[in-house]
Amino acid sequence: MNSSIGVAARLVAVGKSYGGVMALDGVDLQLRSGQLLALLGSNGAGKSTAISLLLGLLRPDAGTVELFGQAPGRIQARRRIGVMLQHAELPPTLQVGELLRLTASYYPAPRSLIESAELAGVSDLLKRPYARLSGGQQRRVQFALALCGRPELLFLDEPTVGMDIQTRQRLWATIRQLIVEGCAVLLTTHYLEEAEALADRVCVMARGRVIHEGSVDEFRARVALKRIRCLTTLPLDTVRGWPEVSEVRQDKVRLHITVVEAEAVVRRLLETDPQLRELEVQRAGVAEAFTELTQDADEASNSAQREAA
């Protein structure tokens, strides 16, 4: 895999600034066919800028942006992509079927209207005007529009915002199916469980830089934290005073302890409270990993310069 075969999208040393603020600073990114890359980061981290560059909506100040080895502005490259943006008010008076028919007409070999509708779960909505749909239904229609052109690369910007759990899981299943068929997917999301459920690779951005790129497991492993949960009579403040403990909180019954070295704390817990029950030790999840990574990046950059809006 040393050639560019199968590379759907690529950013190489890309820089982009708006009015003196660096939105992207030396970003490298690569996405291959059959792969889902989740782009994570807080607002203003540079995710939208990266996507806008790949869609040809912006031009980079420095570096190279490629879609299928071509400039993203070229229509030949864009005929191979499907797009679901975060905010797009589609024509309210057009019916779902009409929207699908229009979008499919842009592509050389689109899916049939029925196939697109079934994949996105909007078969029962085809005759409905777009404005009469609920927010979740509108997102599903936008997903149908993204996949109707039989794209080799799918851009999904916060796709499941406003969807209920069943709809979200159904969409996840469709995305997995598309990936198996060889489609590449670039996903941005605020739901870390979504990245965990779908992504082959995770790319975390902060302040215009990629601060982590790797598999989901590598991402979790980068964070050494463990979580201990137990039922105990020990007061919160006692545990907080222990040197190994980095964070403690209590819900209704359970004590939640975050630590770097779980073993020492577990030993001490058992010694001090013989009645302790329901002990659980877990490696921290994607959410904790993400928080810690971005906090580190924030601290590093705050010490270097004052925060730029």
Add this chain to the structure above:
Amino acid sequence: MEAMRSVTQSIPVIEMPRRRIIGAYLEEARSECLRYLRAPAFMRPMLLFSTVFYLMFGVVLNHGEASRYLLASYSAFGIIGPGLFGFGVSLAIERDGGLLTLKRALPMPPGAYLLGKMVMAMVAATIVTVLLLLIGVFLAHVVLSGGQMLALLLTGMFGVLPFCALGMFVGTLIKGQGAPGLLNLVYLPMAFLSGLWLPLSMLPHALQRLAPIWPSYHLNQLTQAAVGLNKGPLLGDVLVLIGFAVGFIWLAERRLRRHG
């Protein structure tokens, strides 16, 4: 990984057949027309302004040759509306709502978006002209030959285009719901100052002399010619309108490319 690689390699880069490209332009135009013809809030002001004025001033208050003159001037007034509002308001709203961004990311053929809106404005302008012709012939009893009616319809269909360009330019200046207000500030004074509401001869002399700077004045010359009241040469008016169209399209394109 082997299987996935073979999948992508087995998909040849499909060139878009010419027939499908033309199809995309047609779909865009069709959707644009359907979309706005179904939006009464959008169509009503464009259709009502000129027809209600004409009913009042051309049927109830005036008769004979005055009705003929007013048929032409209210046609000009009615034709301008779909151009300014159909193009300007929809562009301003779609820039605001993110639809234009999505269209630019999608492989829509170049220009299909603007061509679609042009066709929509031409259809709307034709509907306005037909309504005014019906009122003129059946209620105001203006006698027109078949050729004159056809000339007025064609003037409406193509005369809307320079105002599409002006609407497009205004649509690039302002985003969202502020556009109708700004467009009315262009539309109504321009119509008045170029003699579309009252004949120019009833306006102060200074305003009469200024009238030819407005594109609407030249459109009125063409509609007056269509109903047989302007016997003068028309080439100058046509050229001025083409010049306006080209100039505003150039300005609007430049702003769209720079600011999106």
